[in-house]
Amino acid sequence: MKRSKRLQTLCGELHPCSVFADVGCDHGYMAQYMLENSLCDRAYISDISEPSLEKARRLLSEYIQEGRVQSFCCAGLEQVPRDAQQVLIAGMGGEEIVGILKTGFLPPRLVLQPMKNSEKVRRFLLESGYPIVRDYTFSDGKFYDVICAELGQTPREYGSLALEFGYDNLFAPGVxxxxxxxxxxxxxxxxxxxxxxxxxxxxxxxxxxxxxxxxxxxxxx
Ligand SMILES: C[S@@+](CC[C@H](N)C(=O)[O-])C[C@H]1O[C@@H](n2cnc3c(N)ncnc32)[C@H](O)[C@@H]1O
The missing domain is CATH 1.10.287 (Helix Hairpins)
Structure with a gap:
């Protein structure tokens, strides 16, 4: 198991749920983490690249045989069933993440890790009435932003600085x-x-x- 600090940080943001989806899953480590730790009953994995998806299928072959993992070679959420309760989209640009959500669907919980243009992701979520509940920067050699959003939570007041830098970075700053x-x-x-x-x-x-x-x-x- 080669989980970097970046992936471990993302693992820490995932909540237990019945159906988890990892969009742009590449290696498949995140679905493996959810299943191994009994944090979900089933998982959907998707990737636009067949070779990437194949890596994940190999890693998760036992769960696929048990019928607990379904894989989809597609752009974004295109073929991902809408009963996914928590969707992770990590390691892509913010504009691409927004495009995936706009053409796909908004699940009850999202964990997003844009590589750039985080402000566009925040703006899209807030304009869609989707409360951001966690929004901070962490370091793993480079700096990464993680943005978690959850339907039904109390919205927080985002000014222009929070949109640009991330709410928790300003109001509960970390080192x-x-x-x-x-x-x-x-x-x-x-x-x-x-x-x-x-x-x-x-x-x-x-x-x-x-x-x-x-x-x-x-x-x-
Ligand atoms: C940099 S990797 C990140 C992998 C993993 N999510 C992570 O954070 O470690 C980006 C992955 O997303 C896939 N990808 C890029 N654009 C995509 C899209 N629009 N829909 C689905 N997968 C996409 C790529 O093929 C690649 O496997």
Missing amino acids: DFLEYLRIEQEKCRSRLAAAGEDIPAVSEKRKRLTEALHEAERNLR
Whole structure:
């Protein structure tokens, strides 16, 4: 079992459910985790790539024989049955995740880990009336965002900073997010120093990073 810190973090965000779905499952480790730990009765795995899906099928062959795993070679949620209660979409771009949800369906619970454009994912969920319940950055060599949403939960008030950086990062900040801000600030500082003149987009980003840092530090106390 080769579960990276990134995958372990995602495992920690998955809740027990009857039917779990992993979209873009690749290796299939997440469905294996859910089944091995009796966190779901059945799982759907899907991937747009047949070779990726085949890896997962091999890993999960015993569960497939038992009828507890069904696999679908398709784009996004296209063929995934709608009784999936909790859907994981990890390791894809935010725009792709939004596209998958728009053309697919919104299950009762979502665990999303966009590689970029997290703000677009947050905006889409909130505009769809889908409350975001967990929304933070963690580090595993690189920085990753994880966004969990659950129908029926009390919506939280997202301002522009929370949309951009993630709600829990601002209001219950962890060390990884503070590190992320410091690194990004330093990147802006050195780009501006190397240019020897103002680059408005970089200055604006630096300003937003500073605002986020102030908000996070206020909420540390
Ligand atoms: C970087 S891997 C991430 C794998 C796994 N979800 C993880 O987080 O470790 C992305 C996987 O998503 C699949 N994929 C990309 N776009 C997809 C789409 N629109 N629908 C389904 N699968 C997709 C790729 O074939 C690949 O297996």
